[in-house]
Amino acid sequence: MARRPQQRFTEDDFESLEGRASKTEQKKAVQRMAALGEQLSELSLKQIQKLPVEERLIEALEDVRNITSGEARRRQFLRIGKLLRNEDESVILSYLTPQQGLKKTAQLHRWVDRMIAQGDPAIKEFMKSHNAAEHHPIRQHILRIHRDINKKLPEEDIAASKLKLFNYIQQVALISDN
Template identity: 90%
Template sequence: MARRPQQRFTEDDFETLEGRASKTEQKKAVQRMAALGEQLAELNPKQIQKLPVEERLIDALLDVRSITSHEARRRQFLRIGKLLRNEDESVILSYLTPQQGAKKTAQLQRWVERMIIQGDPVIKEFMKAHNAAEHHPIRQHILRIQRDITKQVPAEELAESKLKLFNYIQQVALISDN
């Protein structure tokens, strides 16, 4: 059998893959969104109706209350997680944040700032405190922020990168608190 010629990869090849999540990360993101869906389902029906999301998501959240089978509930929460991917994370988290309170939000903001400045030791400390946290996504967000700082990108882009990290940290904290 003939050997295939060895393919050489260029720096551009890696640049195109840099922001892309692996299949494992995508699956974990779906599980994280399903866990957020479980928290949204715990809201009372009036609060669910007021959510600024698609009608299909509101219907799915209301339907899950009537499902008693464990497996059916699990599948429904996965469906809710998929529907949540189309929504703005910040809006959803703003409805769940009152459960955490202002003190917890300020504490999470301090975690984010410490992670950006100090790196891995703080990430490991955060992971010990929050069992749902994963090292790789946090590290990717921080590397992106640090790269933005060194490239001196506009303040809006840097703020957006920091918001993505904060949203992830907030999701992890919400899931870990339960």
């Protein structure tokens, strides 16, 4: 069988793929969102109704309180996770952070700064203390931040990249604490 000519990839080919999550990463994101949904369901009924989210999500969070079957609850939390994907992560996390406290939030900000400065050693240390953390997504966020800094992008873009990393770290911390 004849060999195909070797195709040369350009920088543009990789740029188009950047930021696209693999199937595994998408599944893990759904699981993280479902876990956040579980935490949201633990809020009081008043707090749930005050959430600035779609009505369907509020109804799903209220419905899960009446479900007793384990499998039905699991499916409902997956549904809640799916609905959460349409919402702003920062808003959802702001409602859950009072459970963490200001001290924990400041500690997470220090972790973000440390991981950006030190790289893999800090990531590994963070992963030891937070069992829900995964190396690849954290590393991707950090590489994106470094790329933005090297390209001398505006400070707003760098801050947006750091916020994405912080949101991921905060999700992991919320899930790991339980």
